[in-house]
Amino acid sequence: MAQPPAATNYEIAQVCLLAGKIMLENGGETYRVEDTMTHVAEAFGIPNSHCFVTPTGIIFSIDGPEQTTRLIRISSRSTDLRKVTVVNAISRRISRGELSPTDAYQELEALSADTRRYPAWLQALAAAMASGCFLIMFQGTWSDFFPAFLAGGAGTISLTFFHRLVPIKFFAEFLASLIIGIIAYVTVTTGLGHNLDKIIIGSVMPLVPGLLITNAVRDLMAGHFVSGVSKGAEAFLTAFAIGAGIAFVLTLYPGKGF
Template sequence: MEHPSSTNYEIAQVCLLAGKIMLENGGETYRVEDTMSHVAKAFGIPNSHSFVTPTGIIFSIDGPEQTTRLIRISARSTDLHKVTVVNAISRQISRGELTPSEAHWLLEEIEVAKAGYPTWIKILSAAIASGCFLMMFQGKWSDFLPAFVAGGAGFAFLGYFHRLVPIKFFAEFLASLLIGTMAFLFVSLKLGHDLDIIIIGSVMPLVPGLLITNAVRDLMAGHFVSGVSKGAEAFLTAFAIGAGIAFVLSFYSGEGMMG
């Protein structure tokens, strides 16, 4: 017969891995805690506690053989497909269809799985979204191509800059700087007309919409630490985008005045 402490350890590992995958791929704090609690209860652990922040998860199991584990979250991105798959595995566990070892094996496969879409599709999607946002903001069809190109290039170089510069703020600043420069060049070469609308449409794929949504949702659910920290991260991203565009506009407006 397996010792209870080793069983608790294995269950804690499953809960932590499920929470880690969800948190790293855009899951809300309340959803992560709820999933971990349901998994623990399904495995016969009614008394479990979790403390989730954007940078780490603490999970504890009460009882004679108390188990407390901590896992660090160092990278965060957006892949809601992985969040959905983890939710599906959680429901399988609740129905008693998986053992802790089987669940851990499935979660490990999800963790190492590559993103659902290749990079070129993401870049193309960002480019199309930029053009569509331009039209939504009442832009002209003549500005669709400049927004398409600038938005796609900005999104592509965001990933490139982030690999070169591990600090996310500078990668976002450089990407928005590139978008602003390209938009200005398109207008200068008479390939575009409305500089403001082109820039607004092109930067929309960089806007931290999911972060803002999760921050508000966590604050409403009473998760103030996670809500405030995600809100601060969203604010820094917005500030980086605004600073990059402001730098381009101030530089070229200064050049125009000198000319």
């Protein structure tokens, strides 16, 4: 029985790069991406591989007679930890020898092309419920639960809409927090809400870059200073955009609810 042809370094590099790209685009930490790529290469018989990962690009190189060096650009990043989990599962199957480079690449391509996400209405509902629960956690009153519910859901819908309209994350987050501040102010002035500060704090929590901050700290602790600092800067800009939107509302309408 004829044996299948051995995989080339180029094919193995393609698998490693695609796995790293999917993880990095969907919220994976830098050190986890590098470990996964290295383990996949070792499972395919490449012990001498090197990878350098930043939030905006991946460089992967294989030493040897057929030296291969590839660079891939990361142009967009979001949060979809399901895809990170699936890539980890594929990596473990590769380590057990269950997948060839061709089969692994096909599965990774299908995963990368998978655009299934929770519908916008469900994301808004989850954010609204989380906002109300954060309000209670921050010692707010139940009478302010609905205003926080309303503002949090509207903020998530606005973030999605403005990000599609203006593909600049900073402005989308600024406008979303601006709408949250306006809704919170209106509910307080109309008597529907009472504590403006608690309503705002609870409503902006779904916008806070918690995963980004966590990944920045974990990358710094793992020694990936370039990625850690850049992710920290991105988290700072997001926090600044959220704060600027709320501050703009409070500047126009001071002295309400505090």
